Amino acid sequence: MTANMKNIRHLYARAGFSLRFEDLDTLGKLSVKEAVAAVFRASENSDPTAIIAGNINYKDFLLANEGTKKMFLQEQRQQEKALNIDWVNKMSSTDAQLREKMTLFWHNHFACRTQNAWYAQQLNNIQRSNALGNFKTLLMEVSKTPAMLQFLNNQQNQKNHPNENFARELMELFTIGRGNYTEQDVKESARAFTGWSFKKDGSFAARPLQHDVGQKTFLGKTGNFAGEDIIDMLLAKKETALFICKKLYRYLVNDVPNNAHIGTMADIFYNGNYEIKPLLQYIFTADWFYTDNNMGNLIKAPVEFIVGLNRQFYITYQNPDVVLQFERALGQVLFNPPNVAGWPGGKNWIDSSSLMYRLKIPSTVLNGGVIEFSGKVDPEDEAFIATTRKQKEAVTTKIQAQADWAKFMNSIPRGTGKAAIAQTLLTAPLSTGITDIINKTTDIKALAIELVSTPEYQLC
Known part of the structure; x- marks a missing residue:
């Protein structure tokens, strides 16, 4: 693999979910700068998800009898599953890899749980x-969604009875970060967000009768501030740009922060009025992004692992709920973060249980096999496996998945050697163990399965 192709492979591992063999001929003719432009071009348009047609009327649910409530809960559960699977399918098939990869980043940055x-x-x-x-724009729109307002209790934030939950997380997790504000700032900020609510149709509602119109002192400034003013003042602090850029660096570059690189990123972000695209363009065209110490060093998040496998082998699932079992077993169920801080990521993705599943899932999926989960079958839906540590009962599940082996094999450019195949599937350097697999395996299909069943495949 040429140095240029090695860099492009790295770009697609970080700005997307994987590089496929079918991409090699086209991308091999591009410079890194041209490949970066192609990545952004493919993600210019946003394709909204529309799998959920409308809102469940929860007022009717509360008034319903037990039988009707059970039907509501079943419908709610089916909608949650459908939304999750639809997003996995989108990530697994879209050409707009960068947009979905960044949507996944913001999904964790603005971690939120809702039963709706x-x-x-x-x-x-x-x-x-x-x-x-x-x-x-993103921060303002997210802050006004019913999902976030409900999750962080701003529905209960009213004058004379302020609720500080949203105001606190806005600063601690969404903008300037801990240590850059005081408890009094939290209290004053909460007053500014009183009356922020939403209507039944999901639209934002500012309720003036519930809003505290008194003077507020926030980050050293005094005025009759509303919520929008608080957000503006938080963005005026460069600490916000640094906080976001550090998280992005750990997501796209390296778990170990480089303060010089992050500082330059923050300058670009802050001076560019928080435009995201120029910041990402800087990262993906920076020489340091392509140094060896920044390649093959990040542990794939479970969803990245599942999606990358789906993309590279064109996998379809006869029983799509199996994907949810994988998410549960590996510790990342979309739309269900552990708390408002989101998934911690990095080495936290790996423990003895999840690593076992990570190594076993590829060969099981690619061979249409059976996998054993350490959990109980959900009585309402046998496809869901509750893999909590409290439950030890083993459950055997047939994967019911199909890789398109003909498409995979035909996509490998003619004359590609086994080492080059390994270098395309793996972003980490080829270790002695990988070289041994290459030398002893003659069948290409068997080689591919062995390679994606290695610890090295867990890295990007």
């Missing part, structure tokens, strides 16, 4: 449409 799949879909589409746009 329609609200979750709305939030997801806001993150997708603004994924490469302007952070202020």
